[in-house]
Amino acid sequence: MSQATEMLQRSILVDVRSMCNLEENDDSFDKQLIPLINSQLMVAHQFGVGGNAFIVGASDTWQDLLGPNGAKLAAMQSWLGYSVKLLFDPPDNASVLKSYQDQIQKFEWMLCSKSQSEGTVKEYVTEKQATVYDELYDY
Secondary structure (H helix, E strand, O other), rough: OOOHHHHHHHHHHHHHHHOOOOOOOOOOOHHHHHHHHHHHHHHHHHHOOOOOOOOOOOOOHHHHHHHHOOHHHOOHHHHHHHHHHHHOOOOOHHHHHHHHHHHHHHHHHHHHHHHHHHHOOOOOOHHHHHHHHHHHOOO
């Protein structure tokens, strides 16, 4: 299995937990993390990445979010991780905070640029996500 395939099959929530310095199997903060992840996914959609996607738990993968060619957008993992970390547990140190903010801006620029140049995954929504969305909002 290629590295790109492995990345796409990983859980979004588990990866974000790890970026927030939580144990990968520690679900005690999921009620706080999932809304933060989803709010950041809305931001990503605004700059053209990820479709109108959201997660509901640890079973949602990067491929669910980014589609089969999502490995081209590997910076999305870092962007989402840093963005959620800043919202969930912001650093006390101003230098570290500035460093995270700078990295987030760089990733946003890369993702916007990649999305605009290739028209990558802006409207990719899986059948699974559409079904969950319909159930949540009674369509």
